[in-house]
Amino acid sequence: MDAQNSAAGNQGEVIYRHTGAVRITHWINALVLLVLLMSGLQIFNAHPALYIGSKSDFDAPVFAMRPIMHDNQIYGVTTVLGWDFDTTGVFGLSGDAQNGYEYRGIPSWATLPGYQDLSMGRRWHFFFAWLFLFNGLAYLLWSLGSGHLRRDLAPSGRELKHIGASIWDHLRLRFPKGDDAKRYNVLQKLSYLIVALVLLPLMLATGLAMSPGMDAAFPVLLDIFCGRQTARTIHFISASFIVIFVVVHLVMVLITGVWNNVRSMITGRYVIAPAEEKS
């Protein structure tokens, strides 16, 4: 597929798709989010249960990963809103009967560090949280100042009206070609906007709402998110949505020409596939 795309690309027009600011902040963000996710899961493992409200009702978490004993047999159980799922070997209990089990929420390969160490997880998390803040602010200020937000990301009324057609094209894996491929399509625009303006700022705000120091300085954080434990739950849900976005994003990069996409995010240059027909 890669070769096919390159071959097709050779006949296409080369455009300058991503500015330096987008490319640099994109790659910093990719690294920072990976470290924040894995160190965040390390922190989550210290108490792998989520609650609603100001305090933890230990008997009624809305979400939990834990080992339980049943008929002299140990299981890893994931509880979601009262429903129990057997996740032995993955969530709540790592390992297997032959090599031994380890009590942990998220398995070792997904946490930073891999071994259980809350203090190291916190160090990685808070250092990279500052990088995330600086990088995110730089991106947002630049996007506003340069017109990137208005020009490249804000969908027009016409685009929004035809969102149904765009969804239908995506479902059939038909992607814009020719002039239409020179800009983001409406689904791209909306998903990038939701991530950049909703999910990522939400991560920061819910993260700060978990800080007893910030809660004293800005008690409104507790009101916005309905209590510290709800903020922690939203932090986890929002992170999950970002993971889903990244998975879909990577799949789209793969199926729409991996080399062309990756090169455009490194050098800025992107090859437009010629339009088959004008619609």
Add this chain to the structure above:
Amino acid sequence: MSRERRLDRRGFLGNGLAAASATLLGGCDPMSEQPWVKRILDSAETLTRVTQRALLSPSDLAREYSEAEISTEFKANGSTDPDDDAYKAHAASGFANWKLQVGGLVGEPLALSLDELRAMPSRTQITRHDCVEGWSCIGKWKGVQLSVLLERARLKPDARYIVFYCADDLGETGTEAGKYYESVGLADAFHDQTLLAYEMNDHTLPIPHGAPIRLRVERQLGYKMAKYVMRVEAVDSLSPIRRGRGGFWEDLGYEWYAGI
């Protein structure tokens, strides 16, 4: 050492997981062990502390809750029953002969019985206790404001930190070196909600929660709030104490500033 114990646990992982973690994290786990990596990561703690100090005015209070919001089950973490002969003897007699020592850089060292502490002006507050692990519980605390004690002991101007020495040997070393200790700076020491609490939820402070007194520092995480406090000492530097990081958990790698 605890690090070795943690590494041993990795040996119990399933082959698949171990292989995956070795491949994916091969670069990261050794990095977490490097002193220079720790130093760089630690710089964020300073940035967080300076930023939060700038945003927090001395009069900013942690949120106080209503009676109805008090947790029915308040988790007791860390030590829950100190295995120390002197402590056990005091506990058996209801701490009748126990005295809190206040010393170090003070004009007038104090030794106060529980009755004397109770006779001093008190503050009662219903606050949220945020554990570094992630959970929160709400409890009602009554005690003496640390500022009142420090004023009575006439804190000297060169004092910069207040250190709390505790009865519990959380490090299980069987010596003084394993006992819990904590420290706060003067901003927190003189904060209105910083108490040496002797009552929890309208009852005498129970042993699992730190009898006879525990520290409350409401704008920081739970591990700052030392239980079983025996001695309060004013100092000008934390570096000569134990490993020099200002507390039991701090010496094991946790942040001294636990506002986040």
